[in-house]
Amino acid sequence: MSLRLQQRVLVLNRAWQPVNIVGVRRAVSMLFQGIANAVFEMPGQGDSGDPSGSYAVLDIEGWFAFSKEHPDFDSSRMLRSVRLALRLPHVVLLTQFERLPRRDVRFCRRNVYLRDGFRCQYCGGVFDERELTLDHVIPRDRGGRTAWENIVTACARCNARKSDRLPAQAGMVLRQPPARPKWHAFLSVLATREEARPWLPFIGNSRSSWLNLAHLTAQP
Numbered sequence: 222m223s224l225r226l227q228q229r230v231l232v233l234n235r236a237w238q239p240v241n242i243v244g245v246r247r248a249v250s251m252l253f254q255g256i257a258n259a260v261f262e263m264p265g266q267g268d269s270g271d272p273s274g275s276y277a278v279l280d281i282e283g284w285f286a287f288s289k290e291h292p293d294f295d296s297s298r299m300l301r302s303v304r305l306a307l308r309l310p311h312v313v314l315l316t317q318f319e320r321l322p323r324r325d326v327r328f329c330r331r332n333v334y335l336r337d338g339f340r341c342q343y344c345g346g347v348f349d350e351r352e353l354t355l356d357h358v359i360p361r362d363r364g365g366r367t368a369w370e371n372i373v374t375a376c377a378r379c380n381a382r383k384s385d386r387l388p389a390q391a392g393m394v395l396r397q398p399p400a401r402p403k404w405h406a407f408l409s410v411l412a413t414r415e416e417a418r419p420w421l422p423f424i425g426n427s428r429s430s431w432l433n434l435a436h437l438t439a440q441p
Contacts, residue, residue: 231312231420232257239423245309249300252281257313259284262419275422278314311419326402328369330355337374342396343388344379352376358399360385369401 230248232241243251251257258278279287288308293299300307326332333355340347342356356375359365362385373395375383383391 228309230310231423233260233312233314233423235315237314237423239420240315248310248313249307251313252284252310255280256317257315259287259308259310260312260314261287261310262422276312284308284310312423332402333369333372334374336369336402340374340396341376341379342373342399343375343383343393345396346376348376354380356380356383358388358395360387363387370399373399 228245229242230245231239232243232248232251234240248257252259258280260276260278263275263277285305285307288299288306291308292306293308300309326336331350334350334353338347339350339353341353354375354377355372356379357365357367358371358373361367365371379393383393388395
C-alpha cells in the first residue's frame with residue numbers, strides 16, 4: 222500500500238464537529254461525489270478561534286483549481302496523473318446530511334497501536350508498525366477476549382517471551398492496563414502524529430482530552 226493511501230482524513234459534519242476518520246481514497250471519493258468539500262486554512266487567519274471564519278471550503282472543481290495554483294510541497298500529499306494534480310485534503314466537511322460526533326473508536330490493529338503510542342506495553346520500546354504485534358493479556362485459551370480491555374501492543378520479542386502465559390507468570394509487567402479509548406480523546410492522540418496536526422483546531426479542548434487519556438496511552 223502506498224504512503225498516499227495510508228493517510229487519513231478527518232470528517233466534519235455541517236456544525237464543524239468531528240464525526241469520522243476515513244482513508245484518503247474514501248475522502249477523495251467523497252469530494253468527487255459531492256458528499257463532502259475540502260477544508261483548508263486561510264493564510265494568516267489561523268488564530269481567529271472560529272473555524273468557519275478561518276477556513277475556506279471548496280467543492281471538487283474549486284479544489285482542482287486550488288491544487289493547480291497551490292500544489293503541496295510535500296509530494297506525498299499530491300495525487301498526480303497525466304491530466305490532473307490534486308492535493309490530498311487533511312479535513313473534509315460533509316454537505317448532504319448531519320451526523321452526530323462518534324462515541325466509539327473502532328477496534329482494529331492500527332487503532333490499538335495508536336492508543337498505545339506504537340510502544341510495547343512490556344519492554345516500553347517504540348517500534349515501527351511492521352515490528353509490532355497484538356498480545357492477549359489473558360490468553361484466549363484461558364478465556365481472554367479479543368477486545369480493547371484485553372489487547373495490548375507488544376514487540377515480537379516480548380510476545381514470544383510471554384507466549385500463552387499471564388504476564389506475572391512470565392515475569393513481565395504491563396506499563397499500563399488496556400482500556401477502551403474515548404472518541405474525542407482518541408482524536409487528540411491521533412493529532413499528536415505529524416500527519417494529523419491540521420486536525421487540532423477541530424478537535425476542541427485537545428489539551429484536557431490528552432490529559433484525560435494520559436493513563437491510556439503514551440506519545441510515540
